[in-house]
Amino acid sequence: MTSCFNEMYLQGAVRPPYARLEGWTRAMPAELRQMKQAEAEALFRRIGITFAVYGEGGDPDRLIPFDMFPRVFSHAEWTRLERGIKQRAQALNAFLVDVYGRGEIVRAGRIPARLVYQNAAYEKSVVGFVPPKGVYSHIVGVDLVRTGPDEFFVLEDNCRTPSGVSYMLENREIMMRMFPDLFRENRILPIDSYSERLRRTLASVAPAKCDREPTVVILTPGHFNSAYYEHSFLADLMGVELVEGQDLFVEGEYVYMRTTEGPRRVDVIYRRLDDAYLDPLCFRPDSMLGVAGLMDVYRSGGVSICSAPGAGVADDKAVYTYVPEMIRFYLGEEPILNNVPTWQCGRDDECRYVLEHLAELVVKEVHGSGGYGMLVGPKSSAAEVEMFRARIKANPGNYIAQPTLALSTTPTFVADGIAPRHVDLRPYCLVGESIDLVPGGLTRVALTDGSLVVNSSQGGGVKDTWVLAE
Amino acid sequence: MLLSVDHVTRYRYDTPARSVVQSHRLTPSRFDGQRLLDWEVSVSGGLAGGAFRDGAGDWVQGWSVPGPVSEISVTVRGRLETTDLSGVLRGHREAVPPECYLRSTTPTQADQALADLAAQCVTASGGLETAHRLSAAVADAIVYRPGTTHAHTTAAESLAGGEGVCQDHAHAVLAMARHLGMPARYVSGYLHASEDGTLHEAAHAWAEVWVAGLGWVGFDPANRCCPDERYIRLGSGLDAQDAAPIRGIARGPGVESMDVTVAVQSVQQ
Known part of the structure; x- marks a missing residue:
């Protein structure tokens, strides 16, 4: 696809954000590159970052391919993206509070009632409940694609538990270890504060009944889950406990976690578990992964759940069409980022x-x-x-x-050198007391020539994503 | 009518449970047809948990019983004054949009037979008349006979078998109403059934159908009527499981056995 926008070259000239990368690749002979690639793979293996692939059988701990060629945004490009992403995250949360409250947007005829209230992800049991700080989706993953220098489109929103942020952090870590010179030559904005910002975001939505420094935990379905590595990685980085349903229990008005020093009250649960499995008393009665009685504690203000149950109605692909309308309706602004x-x-x-x-x-x-x-x-x-x-x-x-969008490409290391491959971008927007975004995100790359499917479950790879300082 | 309720549910565990957690919808709804005089729910050895009024207007109360637990009893005792509103749920405050009750669940899925039966009930005289016909059609098609169905019988199965209890009747009405695009929900409650001296189904269930202009209207195919002053409404849901007055789970390997006694009596003022 020669007609696609190549993010490194425009009309034969190197675009400014990539200026310093041209020399870098020229100075890297094939043997060195192969050595570095092997080194990167060994590093990924050692830290244990893998991504199980659904439905493909084989090795569940398959490594997600890492491409060393970074993807670069200028500061100006990023500033616009950042505004657009934050705008979207804000509107999506306003929508969620509204449709579980008075439903003004439906009454105003701006979105069909059927799409919202008959949606399988619309959770009747939380109607009338406003979560702390009015936030339903605390981590909004906005999937973006690019088709030209100034043309960005939102492909979809992920309001429940977007995964992949561990790759964003690890890709940077590994690039810095392998190519320290690159990080001296380019002024790249750091992203390592993500885990602290995530922890702060989660702590900021502690429930009304919490009168002390909130205890935050990550609730995982368990080690057989494809993103388990990420769950334990984030728990480590934030310094919080990683728990499974059986580690938590409800007593009286609160949720407790079993510890070697006895039960400890839990205030905020960052769950990486679908709504259906959260509480067998409220949702699927056969769920062994959740915590019995959790929803009663949640609804009565004894614990916060992130993302809030019911958040999925905002990231449904049919509801997606109406996000620009949400931005106009709730914020009175024009969308900065367009929908496809x-x-x-x-x-x-x-x-x-x-x-x-x-x-x-x-x-x-x-x-x-x-x-x-x-x-x-x-x-x-x-x-x-x-x-x-x-x-x-x-x-x-x-x-x-x-x-079918002509997705932009970025140079990517392939078997016989460097070739353009299609990419997308998933930034992780944090929403709590304030809206926060680290500069960057996860760039996914379709490694097969001509392929447009970047999903890691479909053989896509990842890249480090740079945002340059001003 | 002044009604008193005495409802005791006993759970026994052959091996003591490590703990028991329950969620109750055991407090009568607030609407013009019911006025609560006194009402008390207690759980032996239990700690009252979080309580709140949910979006459907139901009062929900969590309970936990720290283990080891060999036996618990859930006791509901109270009195209330009821008024016949011909089934109309007047003055009930709730926030869940009626469209939410168009969603079908496993027991309320309409098969061809339910769809055909529903189609026969459609009338030009409007939603209320259609709903009455749905209820009557279910009463005709499913004969009240305890013991012929179980907790997980679907509406389609009970219609095919031609027999069932109030849960099956309600599920069938829900399946048919939703098939016709009318929001409908399951209601659990109590029934004072003194007229013929029997107390069967004192713990009762019926259906509510959303009728434009009127709001939610109750229909009880089992007794071929709309809820009147003999009915006590506790809570609602998409089906029996969603509207269950008691949902609970015991942690432990033991086998649970349960027995229930319910008495709903009319009190002389």
Whole structure:
């Protein structure tokens, strides 16, 4: 795809943010590069960062491929992204407080009631509850793609428990270890304060009944979960306990954690567990992963849960279409970052268009994630397209479609040198007492030539992401 | 009508449980048809946990019982004054939008038979009449017969079998109403059934259907009527499990056995 925007080169010239990287690559012969790549891999192995791949079998502790060629943003580029991301995180939280409260945006006819109230992710049991500081989504992962020097689009929002931030931190760590010179030559804004900022964000939403320095824990489904490494990594960095459901229990009005020194009250739970598994008394009665009685304690102000149960209704792919409307409605501002134009197959006229142009479009399931259940029209066989046509016809409301975007590329080390590969970006916006964002995010790269699917579960890799100082 | 309730649920564990946690919806709803005089819920050896009124207007109270626990009893005693509002839930404050009750759950999924039966009930005279017909159709199609169904029987299964209890009746109404695009929910409560001398189903359940202009209206196919002054409303949900007055879990390997006594009596003033 030669027509794609290459973030390093514009009309044959190196773009300023990448200026110092050209010399770096020229001074690196193939043998050195291979040595460095092996070294990086060994480092990743040693620290144990792996990402299990769903549905592919094989080694569940497969390493996610790391590409040493960094992705770079200028300070000005980042400033605009930062404003856009924070704006979005604020609007998404305002939406959540609203739809679990008076539902003004629905009453005003700005979003269909059906999309919100009949949504599987809309949680009836928290209606009328305003979580501490009015925050439902404390970590908002906004997936961004770029198609030109100034063209950024939001692909989707992740309001529940976006994963991958451990890669953002580890990629930087490893780059600094392997290429210290690069970090002297370029003025790169640090990101290592993320864990402290996350801890501060979580502590800032302690419940009303907490009258002391809040105790924060991370609740994990367990070591078989694909992101378990990240859960323990973040717990370590923040200096908080990593617990499973069985380590917590409800007594009276509070939640406690079992420790060797006896029970200790827990004030804030950063859960990496879906709503359905949180409390067998409120959600799935067969859940062994949650804490019985947790929701009663939560609703009566004895503990905070991050993200708040019910936050998922804001990151549904059909609700996504309305985020620009949320920004206008709640903030009275124009969106700084645009959505990708999206067709809802649930609407007859739009569905007709989608079915007529299926081979050109990207089709996604409304509740899908991780790149599963997705059709990339131009990259699919006629048989695959027809299979999707049948699926859409059978359940149109379950699908949305978007144009196939010419995703930007950045130079990437490949077997025979350096070649452009498509990338996206997931920054992690923290929302508590204030809205906070470290400069950068996780850049995912589609390592296969021409591929547009960057998901790590679909064989994508990661890169260090730089934001340069002014 | 002045009603008194005496409801005791005893749980026994053959091996003592390490702890028991419960969530209760055991306090009568606040609306124009019910006025609470005195009401008390107690759990033997239990610690009262967080309590709150949820978005559906139900009073929820958490309980925990530190172990070892071999037996607990949950006792509900109280008196209230009821008024016949012909099933209309007037003056009930709640925040959950009616559209939320269009979602179907496993026991309330409409199969072809339920969909067909629902279609026969549609009338041009409006939602209220349709709802009445749904309730009557369920009463005709599912004969009240205890012991023929169990806690996890679905509406489709009880319709196919032609027999069931109040839970099955309510599930069938919900499945059919939602199929027609009418919000509907499960209601759990008590029933004072003294007329024929029997006390069956004193712990009772029925359905509420959202009727434009009227709001939530109760329908009890089991007794072919709308809830009146003999009914005491406790709480609601998408199905029986979601609306259960007591939800609980015991930690431990033991087997739980339970027995329930309920008496709902009319009190002479």
